Amino acid sequence: MNYAQLLLPDFSLILCGYLICRYTALNRSVWQPVESLVYYLLFPVLLFQSIVQSPADIGAASGLIGAGILAGAISIALAYSLPYWPWVGRRLDMRDHAASAQVAFRFNSFIGLALAERLAGPQGLLLIAVLIGVCVPLFNVAAVWPMARHGQHSFLRELLRNPLIIATASGLTANLLHLTIPAWAMPAVGRIGAASLALGLMAAGAGLQLSLLTRGKVLSVSVLLIRHLVQPLLAFALARLFRLDALQTTVLLAFCALPAASTCYVLAARMGYNGPYVAGLVTLSTLLGIASLPLALGVLR
Template sequence: MHYAQLLFPDFSLILIGYLLCRYTALNRPVWQAAEALVYFFLFPVLLFQSIVRTPLDLGAASGLMAAGLVTGLGGIAMSYALPYLPWLGRRIDRRDHAASAQVAFRFNSFIGLALAERLAGAQGLQLIAVLIGVCVPLFNVAAVWPMARHGERGFLGEVVRNPLIIATASGLAFNLAGFSIPDWATPTVSRIGAASIALGLMAAGAGMQFQSLARGKALGVGVLTIRHLLTPLLAWGVARAFGLGHAESLMLLTFAALPTASSCYVLAARMGYNGPYVAGLVTLSTLLGMLSLPFALGLIGQV
């Protein structure tokens, strides 16, 4: 399978968003509003629908959930360890590391859901929605923890108010209770979900920034190596160790190789850290995703 060809439409939308934001009247304030619409409404609806659409067997999904947690914890541990590495730690500013550690393990959910549907249809959407539901709370805690003393709100508040967690938890509750979306509402909900993917990908492109990358090169190389090389390799090993099936392995490796979350720079800036530097890392991560995703998916045949 030519995974690079499958990924091209989604990264084309990212490029379109970047060009529209930089060279037309649809500038950054327009895309900030669009990003908020996707994050707080369109995207949660897609997550909810993806989970409710097909009856979920938690017993069958438990292996994927455990594999996702192990992979996520591995990424967090590697990220936290960077300042303590003897050959790298002395080159890393501890304050910049507190803001940038999240880049190594957080992920862009917009891109993840778009790719899941393209690679494995409705089953892929449900599987990656389960991974998102399991890992978003963990990753939010891990992202906020190093910066918590500078934030206005504790990390627990950040987690319980997250719209992705709310949508995932309610979707799981509806699914396990045997409920489903009424037939008359399905077309509307489906169109909302489709809009969230296209608009979310373009918003990710609009948010790319190339400034402030001259500083902290060692730290940048460290977190991006974890995000785009070490974590996919870890996921490949975890998939083999857990004996995951093809679809589960495909989604776990996709999940592990995704670009980092575009909201990383928002969180860093809000908590008093160097937002522009983190935004530069997010931009590089988005570009590196075009290499790490085909690399990770190419490992599927070896699982």
């Protein structure tokens, strides 16, 4: 499988946003309202739709779900603990750490869905959809917590007012209650979802400042190592611990080797943190996916 070709559309949209913002009249004054539109409307609709359409057959995939949640929980703990590491902690900007910790564990679910379908057909697509539906709420809450804590905001208030949290919680509730989006609304909802993905990636490119990555080299390397090396190795170990079958192992390895979610940038920017730095991490993560996906699915599998 050509993983570079799979990741090319996302990277191309990030690059387009970067070039348009810097070399045309569509500068930052244009892209800041776009970020607000994506954050408050388009991404929440997309998350709600994705979760509602993912059948939550938790019983049939309990081992896979347990392994996925445990891999995510370990990665969250590692990302949170970086300031306490003896050599690493002294070299971290705490505000940048609060914004970028999410890069270590949040994933690009759309690449995951496309990858699972190519690897394992409809059954693989179903398994990763269940995994995404269960993990997205947990990972979104984990992404908000360090920023709310560092900014000395009420964590509960930040959760209750965060549109991504509201959308994922609402989608999971609707899924468990077996509610669906009406057929007549699906075309419009689908178009909103497609727009959110494209605009979110382009907004990340428009906010990109790669020079900021040199300022936080230790932090950048740390969160990206957790995302692209530690996570696949965790998946390899947990697949054996939970005695997953071949199909579930393949899905778990793919899930843990995905690039970081493009919403990392939007969330950091809208919560008042260093969005350009996080955008750079998302871009590097997309490129590193070309290495971590073959590692997980070629070597470890």
